Amino acid sequence: MKAMLSNRLRRGWKGICHFISQGMVDPLPARHDFLCYTPKKAGRDFKAAVDVALVGLPQGMAFAAMAGLDSIYGIMAATVGTFIAPFFTRCSLTVSGPSNATAFMLASFFLASSPAIQSQPHIFVPLIVFLAGLLCVIGAFVKATEMLQFVSRSVLVGYITGAATLIIASQLRYVLGINDVNAGSSFFTMTSAILSNLQMIQWQPIVLGVLSFALFIPLKKYLKRLPTFAVILVVMSTLNWMLSQEWSGASFANVRMLKDFTMSDLSCTPPAVWELPGHFAELFPVVVGIAFLSTLEQTVMSKTISAKTGEPLNLNQDTFAVGMANIGSSLTTSLPCSASLTRSALNFNSGAATRFSGIICGLICLGITFVLANFPLISKIPHSVLAALVLANAVSLYDGKLLRICFRSTHGDAVVLLITFVASLLLPLHIAIFVGVIISISLFLRKAARPELVEYTFDNEGTLLKLDSKEKRLPQISIVHVEGDLFFGAADLFRKQVSRIAEDESLAVVVLRMRNARNLDATSVCALEELIKFIREKGRHLIISGASREVFRILKKSGILEFLQADCAKGESNIFLIEHKNPNMSTRRALMRAQQLLGTNRADISIYTTQQTPKA
Secondary structure, eight states: OHHHHHHHHHHHHHHHHHHHHTTOOOSOGGGGTSTTOOHHHHHHHHHHHHHHHHHHHHHHHHHHHHTTOOHHHHHHIIIIIHHHGGGTOSSTTOOEEOOHHHHHHHHHHHHHSOHHHHTOHHHHHHHHHHHHHHHHHHHHHTTGGGGGGGSOHHHHHHHHHHHHHHHHHHHHHHHTTOOSOOOOSSHHHHHHHHHHTGGGOOHHHHHHHHHHHHHHHHHHHHOTTSOHHHHHHHHHHHHHHHHTSGGGTOTTTTOOBOOOOOGGGGOOOOOOGGGHHHHHHHHHHHHHHHHHHHHHHHHHHHHHHHHHHOOOOOHHHHHHHHHHHHHHHTTSSOOOOEEOHHHHHHHHHTTOOSTHHHHHHHHHHHHHHHHHHHSOOGGGSBHHHHHHHHHHHHHTTOOHHHHHHHHHHOHHHHHHHHHHHHHHHHSOHHHHHHHHHHHHHHHHHHHHTOOOEEEEEEOTTSOEEEOOTTOOOOOSEEEEEEEEEOOHHHHHHHHHHHHHHHTOTTOOEEEEEEEEEEOOOHHHHHHHHHHHHHHHHTTOEEEEEEEOHHHHHHHHHHTHHHHHTTTOOTTOOSEEEOOTTSTTHHHHHHHHHHHHHHTOSOOOEEEEEEOOOOOO
């Protein structure tokens, strides 16, 4: 007994190791590029790194504002995450760092979390980032990236649209000068807070915000090569300084500014994992949500950049890279990291040659960060200006083309988009996205689990014809074609439909042609057992033809094969495997077996086959 258990554990462990090894995760792919790195490549990488750094740092500050955190969180994510990820990624020109989606999610979490967590972001943000990174690393080894194919585009469009709407509501009050107001965690409470405090509106922040927004549009549209965020921050901070002086009337002297940071804020400390047991239930959903979004964004960007560079894809490797970037970033006060659409595209368009452009960019950002830590420059930036840039960035996330496609494609897509959008406004974002995913998968399973059987028969000339529903046939042998996935959602309906056919009083034998049956599971095997029992209770027989080796193996291991063969004498069989050289041979042998059971060489035969219902 112990030996048997030991052998099973050994085989199980070997199976797990084999499964993990198929993920092909390289612990440090950057080591292959050191020997072939040339000064020419370094020059191209340095130029691209400068361009990305000028965009990345201001963007990081904006994303920190989205999350309701100090600027240092976004700056460190744009520094540390950008530096670490290239050492491990497969797609060498993607640039990691803070992103809209994860910043939105973190903001939503803190707005809805308990006071103990809200009051200590310096403890819980690094812990969340560390756990999300660890989850990504584990996911890379177990190939969890493959599960992302089940996330529909409608879910993502609904989530991004809802998150953009939510962030507009959260930042609008800063543009209006309504500061230090408890606005709640949903779109409606934020809107209500603004409407309830209209008497607090100040005209100075509005002027700065409107001018910032007005500058953003032409710079983004006509001067794409310029670092839009950096240019606007410098221009508007200078304008605010001028309007704050005595000689200009000092009317802007009391405008709220951002908070500076010091060298002590850059210190590396281990994440407070000891806080996890007491807050596990509250932290777990946002950790999973951020790991999910980070992996999803990394996957999308890897596919986009690899399509341009021609590099082979390894999405598990890229998931490992984003996990390592988050683990490294968690040692500092940093936002979660993932691949950035803006910075990755800029890196490619600026002529980056290798993964070292990201590493150089991280070093440049680190140098700028040291300067900002020693000189009070951040406190020269008006809060309303950064809030206006966040608003402009959120507005740019509304994609009319994608919204139109999702609304017009199918009713299911429209429903998923609307539910995800509404959930994003009412629920914390780390809950809302999974609501959308669950609804999307549920609708898919609902479609997939509706097999339809259509009766076919032969005319006098041997041609296969579909029978009209009003016509009656009294066959002795019915052949039922089983098409598609016999997973748990379809198993019960399949059993009921075949049982309905078997109720025909003239029927003697049912032949299940399982040539195209796939993905049998425990539920479908149980349904098949119940079907065999039902048919035998009616005094009839069931035969399986065209079964694959996989179907045969599952039936044998589950014990259903022995039950199927219960009425077989020596040399007889009720199951016939597919022969790829002659696919119809198994059905011919099944018919011969059916005729043997009937004790005749002639029998009326009709054929049933599944017809896929067109998807709405």
